[in-house]
Amino acid sequence: MSTLAKTLATLGVSALLVSTAVLAVGEEAAADIVPCGDCHDTVAAAFAVNPHARALGREADPNAVCAFCHSGGAEHAEAAGDKALIDIPKGTAGATLCLSCHAGKSHNDIDVKGVHATHGVHCESCHSMHPGERVPESLLIKSGSSLCVACHLDVAGSFRKPYTHPMHESVDGAGKAGMQCASCHNPHGRGGEPGLVRSKAGEIACLGCHTDKRGPFVFSHMSLETAGCLGCHEPHGSVNPMMLTRSRVAQLCLECHSPTSSTTVGSRPPSLHDLRSPRYQNCTTCHTAVHGSNSSALLLR
Amino acid sequence: MKARQLAVLVLASVALAAPLAAQNLQYDLAIGYQWVDLDGNPDVYRTQTGEKDGFRLDSLNLLLTDTKGTPGYDRLRLSAAGLGSGPDQRLRLDVGRSKLYSLRLNYARHEVFSSLPGYANPLLGSGIWAGQHTLDRRRQTIDLDVELFPNRMLTPVFGYSRHTYRGPARTTLHFGQDEFRLASDLDETVAEYRIGLGFAAGGFRGSVVQGWRSFDSVNSMTLAPGAGDGNNLRPVLGTPVVSDHMTLRTRSRVDTPFLNAYVTGRLLDRVRLVGSFVRSDAESKVDETGEMTGHFASFALQRFFGGATQVGTGKAENLNWRGEGRVEVEIVRGVDLVAGFRTSHRELDGHSLVTERYLDTVNFSGALPGDITQVLRATTAWERDEDLIEAKLVVSPVTWLRLWGSAGKIDQDITITPALAEIVVPGNQGGVFERDIDRVSGGAELNFGVIAFGGDWTKDDSDQTVVRTDFTERTRLRGRVTVKLSDQLRVRGVAEKIESSNPTQGIGYKGEVKHWGANLELKPIEAVTIRGGYDSYRSDSRINAFVPYPPAPIRSRYSEDGTNVEGSISAMLGRFTFGVGANRYTNDGDFEFDLDSRYLRFDVGITDQLGVYGQIERRTYDEKALPAADFEADRYGLFLRWNGK
Numbered sequence: 001m002s003t004l005a006k007t008l009a010t011l012g013v014s015a016l017l018v019s020t021a022v023l024a025v026g027e028e029a030a031a032d033i034v035p036c037g038d039c040h041d042t043v044a045a046a047f048a049v050n051p052h053a054r055a056l057g058r059e060a061d062p063n064a065v066c067a068f069c070h071s072g073g074a075e076h077a078e079a080a081g082d083k084a085l086i087d088i089p090k091g092t093a094g095a096t097l098c099l100s101c102h103a104g105k106s107h108n109d110i111d112v113k114g115v116h117a118t119h120g121v122h123c124e125s126c127h128s129m130h131p132g133e134r135v136p137e138s139l140l141i142k143s144g145s146s147l148c149v150a151c152h153l154d155v156a157g158s159f160r161k162p163y164t165h166p167m168h169e170s171v172d173g174a175g176k177a178g179m180q181c182a183s184c185h186n187p188h189g190r191g192g193e194p195g196l197v198r199s200k201a202g203e204i205a206c207l208g209c210h211t212d213k214r215g216p217f218v219f220s221h222m223s224l225e226t227a228g229c230l231g232c233h234e235p236h237g238s239v240n241p242m243m244l245t246r247s248r249v250a251q252l253c254l255e256c257h258s259p260t261s262s263t264t265v266g267s268r269p270p271s272l273h274d275l276r277s278p279r280y281q282n283c284t285t286c287h288t289a290v291h292g293s294n295s296s297a298l299l300l301r
Numbered sequence: 302m303k304a305r306q307l308a309v310l311v312l313a314s315v316a317l318a319a320p321l322a323a324q325n326l327q328y329d330l331a332i333g334y335q336w337v338d339l340d341g342n343p344d345v346y347r348t349q350t351g352e353k354d355g356f357r358l359d360s361l362n363l364l365l366t367d368t369k370g371t372p373g374y375d376r377l378r379l380s381a382a383g384l385g386s387g388p389d390q391r392l393r394l395d396v397g398r399s400k401l402y403s404l405r406l407n408y409a410r411h412e413v414f415s416s417l418p419g420y421a422n423p424l425l426g427s428g429i430w431a432g433q434h435t436l437d438r439r440r441q442t443i444d445l446d447v448e449l450f451p452n453r454m455l456t457p458v459f460g461y462s463r464h465t466y467r468g469p470a471r472t473t474l475h476f477g478q479d480e481f482r483l484a485s486d487l488d489e490t491v492a493e494y495r496i497g498l499g500f501a502a503g504g505f506r507g508s509v510v511q512g513w514r515s516f517d518s519v520n521s522m523t524l525a526p527g528a529g530d531g532n533n534l535r536p537v538l539g540t541p542v543v544s545d546h547m548t549l550r551t552r553s554r555v556d557t558p559f560l561n562a563y564v565t566g567r568l569l570d571r572v573r574l575v576g577s578f579v580r581s582d583a584e585s586k587v588d589e590t591g592e593m594t595g596h597f598a599s600f601a602l603q604r605f606f607g608g609a610t611q612v613g614t615g616k617a618e619n620l621n622w623r624g625e626g627r628v629e630v631e632i633v634r635g636v637d638l639v640a641g642f643r644t645s646h647r648e649l650d651g652h653s654l655v656t657e658r659y660l661d662t663v664n665f666s667g668a669l670p671g672d673i674t675q676v677l678r679a680t681t682a683w684e685r686d687e688d689l690i691e692a693k694l695v696v697s698p699v700t701w702l703r704l705w706g707s708a709g710k711i712d713q714d715i716t717i718t719p720a721l722a723e724i725v726v727p728g729n730q731g732g733v734f735e736r737d738i739d740r741v742s743g744g745a746e747l748n749f750g751v752i753a754f755g756g757d758w759t760k761d762d763s764d765q766t767v768v769r770t771d772f773t774e775r776t777r778l779r780g781r782v783t784v785k786l787s788d789q790l791r792v793r794g795v796a797e798k799i800e801s802s803n804p805t806q807g808i809g810y811k812g813e814v815k816h817w818g819a820n821l822e823l824k825p826i827e828a829v830t831i832r833g834g835y836d837s838y839r840s841d842s843r844i845n846a847f848v849p850y851p852p853a854p855i856r857s858r859y860s861e862d863g864t865n866v867e868g869s870i871s872a873m874l875g876r877f878t879f880g881v882g883a884n885r886y887t888n889d890g891d892f893e894f895d896l897d898s899r900y901l902r903f904d905v906g907i908t909d910q911l912g913v914y915g916q917i918e919r920r921t922y923d924e925k926a927l928p929a930a931d932f933e934a935d936r937y938g939l940f941l942r943w944n945g946k
Binding site for chain 1: 325327348349350351362364366375376378380382383387388389390391399411415417419420421422423424425426433434440442452460464466472473474475480487489491493495506510512514516518532533549551553555557559561565579580581583584585587589613615616617618619621622623643647649651652653655679681683685695703705715717719720726728729730731732734744746748753755765766767768769770771781793794795797805806807808816817818819820834836838844845846847848849850851852854857859861863865867884886888890891892894896922946
């Protein structure tokens, strides 16, 4: 049996075993949620498997879970379900409530006054606290990247280009593997560069996967230190191979390596570089170590 | 992922599930087969999409929850996608028990494939379409994070990550006045261990994590079959340059201890503080060896030679640290002030020693046979400090209006000390740079429910540049609108314009990006959704440059004029769901091409829990300058899905 067949068979059998073992009693847990569930029976039944159902621990009265986010429940019930009397936290107030548990998870923390909040995007814009019977990962209202591009239309267009990070399917919502926007961006953080995901060692998101570019190299390509990866590459998608910002390699290199003034870094290629020859139109044919080298200051190997 | 590893993982999950006899279960599983029928260049297709024939676990989601008190864990989520033939595969396990522990395991595997005839191929003009720089590697990552006693006062955290990057590639080596194609085999492993402590006390939370990372990479390269004549088929000084043997081996080891700390908390209910610090100190050791035989020339040595041996060692130390602080103050209700600073330091010291022994040398006049040894010592250093200070004021006088403005300043100090060895043309390889960037921005957001507008403006000014393509002035203007007339109709649009410039004498950089897009979603009836979208991306960049030979100043110009048009319709008729869609990306700029994609997807529910879905996708690529890159690929997939709870 091939490796793939074994993998799929194992997964299938495992899922079957697990489901058989626990399916019969799944409804029992849901039935205990009262009295909110007397009226909100569908919500209450579904909420049994919601991560928030565990918020106060297994020992707590299930109603305490509802009350944790919704105040005014008693008045609401006494007034025969008057919606005006039950608190449904939204916006900044809702975010503040969510953050009473969810704050402090990373150095680029959930930011109630961050760039999304500034634009009126709060917790409930992306997360559904009552998602129904199926509980999606992170309670997202849509799968990761397709949720982001619903607003970030300009970025969605980048993933229609021929050379992109492996996201074109996750942007459509059709594919479930590959990268997601959140692979590089912290949706809860700040905008721009400070909102990028960083490794625990503090490196930018690109180096989380492209570990061979981390170095340190004895001879760094200085543009990496000054302009970063975006000095030469389009991060979302590019019309050019290798997601470069220029279609011709020599053009990309020469725009920096043309010291027509003395105030910038970028050395001049010597005159042996006859740009009429294809050999010299493709700089990386010789300068293969463009990201950094340990033995050649000219980044030749 | 190997079947055995996966089986162990899943069976372990099942074993853990056994005591959970009183739990809730949700699951869905989709497996199937896909195949690709392709006309044209298969390498370009695979470079762009990664897709190939084979069985695939399209998705697996398994969620077990317990709110009643079974020992072990009270939640377990296992999800996977793409396993099998998928170019991108992932598996996640999230298991834990409230207030006791939380364990997250992520596994990802990516195929890194690139083989393009038009990329850096000097032989393209001769009709040789095989790319000289190709990759066919696999990247695998495993991340494990364990948190004990989550949401308690003290929370020990442990983590382990392992990253491998392996497989063959093709590259080139410039040697002896020619370039030779090499077959490369890379074996790279990164292992990282983390231990730390989270804390929560008195309204403050944070954590301190210490980590250790090791990087070990071996890259073995040999002369590719048939590459002995090199790229340059013409003789050098009347003598052909050829190679019959080349081997190079590079081993790199990097040790990186790091410290990561942050704290966040509230003061007086209206003030929030965030602080962080991260420091890493990487130290690398590199050993290189190489052997080449054949017939070569060297203008630097002014000799022909019959071979060479190279031995090199290199060491580099890279210290980074970054500290950050931010305060958020609600001055009065509806008026918020956010102020912060960031300071970072990054420095590198590196040195290398390379001994090259040239065998059987003959000078250009035919005399002085013998071996020559050349020793190259080089050191390099740079240092970069950056300080950022910024403040932002957000005012929301009424619920439908939000206004904000911010100002900030970035000070960059960069010192570059170049390696003196190997400098052929002096100048512009080092120096001391002090660049200050002032940033001002503002914006407004109006939300009337049915219609919402937003816009913002950012202006950056800098006093000098470090590299030529840096701006001295940049303006960014963005706008967006959302119209939601009902649940049946929604229209969204965005527009952006960025202008950058650097008028410095001799540089004359000017860049402009105009980008706008809009989409529409219409649901005439509940079961039918129609979507349409348009996206226009235009960029134009000009900068003075200098061609080294024949020496001449030029005006380097690059443009993109991309347009994406797309539309789709999906409908649900009882147990039958289908969707059709198409999009076309056309670039009329410097690199002209058309990329079309059309698809048909369907799903047939056999029972409430069982169904079949499939898709047919046609992707057509038409590159104007190089028809050898074109392809038309049909991808078919048929999957069985099973879900329940």
